[in-house]
Amino acid sequence: MGKVLMKGNEAIGEAAIRAGCLNYFAYPITPQSEVAEYLSRRMPEVGGMFLQGESEVAVAYMLFGASACGERVFTTSSSPGISLMSEGISYVAGAQCPVVFVNIIRGGPGLGGILPSQGDYFQATKGGGHGDYRLLVMAPASVQETVEMVMMAFPLAEKYRNPVMILGDGLIGQMMEPVEFPDHLRTEPTNKDDWATNGMDTRKDNKQNLVKSLYLDPTQLNDHNLLLKAKYERMKQEDVRYEPYNTDTDYKVLIISYGTMSRVCRTAIDNLKAEGLEVGMIRPQTLFPFPEKAIHDAAIKESCKAVISIEMSMGQMVEDVERCVQGKRPVEWYGKCGGDVPTPEEIMDVVRNWKLET
């Protein structure tokens, strides 16, 4: 199939369909309501299911119920909506259901604003809901990559029986870019007969399946958490994704940046290169599992004097970067909230200033 020009939000909806997910529940919120508008038209065309729930709280449980009977399901929302879904996400993770969530982040806290932000990094990677659970979190930097990540999210969610979150920002949702829906990313849902509540008649063994998260016995609950932990460790082994940029040079500074912000950083890096200053970048594509080793190894390169985490937040990912660098290089943060994306010039200044100080 050739390329089509599409807005990010519509491409998200289409990508899920092309991936083989025909069930969507959602509640409208700016800046991603176009996904619901697009799918309310498109799902009936492909024999799929669209339902606008009464709240994000309810939507999370609609996803839970549908996923628990073995069907592929997904939703899209933005920050305040994801906060409301977080109770449900904790249950979905506890009960090991493969639901896909897309968060097109807007500025916070509270109602915040409707412009692009990366302020939900902690919420996505460290929890949000209660208890010891993790989401597999992917952060796209273009509409094409959003399409691919949405399509990959379903088999990944099923591989781990764990919720997956796509973390984008308002720019990704609103951007128009030519996209392609790669056929090889269409997958068949896995067989879920060993755990899903899809009706005993449909299964060979004719025994009760339970989808639950309650373990009153302390040993059982500990065992359950160990099982979840083993999955998160496996993600770290098998599904870390990142993209290095200009790291085959003797860079003086290493930037860590993801999503739309990393595109601006690329421009800054190209401009600085023209000025004769080499800067490298590691762009995490998965935020959990985090590219710990890649960042560590890139930071301790002989030529590298400092690491700067550049994010549209007041310094969230930088805590993970510090953890990876283990004090072996100074780690700085630069960022902005509110919707003004830092410009290449600003980033160039930040990098140059660092060089001047050393």
Added chain:
Amino acid sequence: MGKAFKRPESLSENHTHYCPGCTHGVIHRLVAEVIDELGIRGRTVGIAPVGCAVLAYNYFTFDFQEAAHGRAPAMATGIKRVRPDLMVFTYQGDGDLASIGMGEIIHAANRGEKFTTIFVNNAVYGMTGGQMAPTTMPGQRTTTTPFGRDAESIGMPVKMAELLAALETPGYIARQTVIRPKYIVRAKKAIKKAFTYQMENRCFSLVELISTCPTNWGLTPAEAVNWAEDTLLSYYKLGEYKTPPE
């Protein structure tokens, strides 16, 4: 002659954890009998609430999901929308359904979701130790209304069957009770009707069942039945509040 009284296939052999004189057990049995009689066990999914019936799946022999507090109707919606062929019911207490889950039940009923709700109204929060519920009676003492429910400051008990029956969307809404054997035939009939409407893909269906919680009412099982009959049944009137148009 076969055995006149045998365990429904849908009911497991496990002993329940319910207190003496609690009506949860009776209601489980009625639901199990109806599911057996309709021959739908193999395609039924139950949804357990957060409340005393949270472990209901230990007492039934078909597929079950466990909801968060109050969210069972949203989960049931999710299932029915993607698998309309499954027979789905939520089993919820009055704290679960009429307090924290009020939004979910009203919207599910108003969308006309084709599942069944078994609503166990015992006028109190059982599991957490007898706190006030939205259905607690005026003057009724609970652990959070030590001087009795004051309707002036807390309002009057919520009549869920009447509230849901007022929605324009067609549905089947009934209130019955299981506190004495004489009421049980009508309660079972209502439950069967509710599941039958679901099987026919007709409408949302809910049966409210006035129940007892002797433990948290501070009464013996016999006293609890009398109090329920005198106090609850005179406020929560039994009957069919809504039936779908023929």
